[in-house]
Amino acid sequence: MADILHFHRKPDPExxxxxxxxxxxxxxxRLRAxxxxxxxxxxxxxxxxxxxPQYLSEIERxxxxxxxxxxxxxTGALGLDLADLLIGIASDVRRHRVGTRPAGPLLLAA
Incomplete structure (x- = not known):
């Protein structure tokens, strides 16, 4: 009779x-910061x-x-460029993936 072999796969980090x-x-x-x-x-x-103000508070939370x-x-009320906001959000998501805390506001120089 054949032996049953069990292969242990390495866990997929993803x-x-x-x-x-x-x-x-x-x-x-990000907006609150x-x-x-x-x-x-x-x-x-x-x-x-x-x-x-209640709705903005709920957005920020x-x-x-x-x-x-x-x-x-x-973003218009904050004078914030939408592209800058999106870059900051993408950065926060990347930090989340590697387990570090999100940064504060992203203020790019004009």
Whole structure:
């Protein structure tokens, strides 16, 4: 009778890593960090963006998934370029993958 051989595969690191964070969980803290870095109050940014302070707070806490129009309004109110925001979010997701904490706001020089 033949022996049964058991092969142990090496675990795939891709399968073991934590899933990427949700978009809103990276976007919100990035917007909040940018706002705070600029010394802006939540109510003032919300007013400039044309949204309620409560809604902006929920976006910043990752509780709401804002539409592209809302993101545009908030980035406009912060004077933040959408491309810079996206670069910062991509950077945060990469840091998450290697297990380091996300950075604060990404403010690129013009």
């Amino acid at each position: 399968q073991e890593r934590e899933p990427d964070p949700l978009w809103r969980d990276v976007l919100g803290p 940018t706002r705070e870095e600029q010394g802006e109050r939540l109510v003032d940014v919300a007013e400039k963006a044309g949204i309620s 990752g509780r709401k998934e804002p539409s592209s129009e809302m993101i545009s309004a908030v």
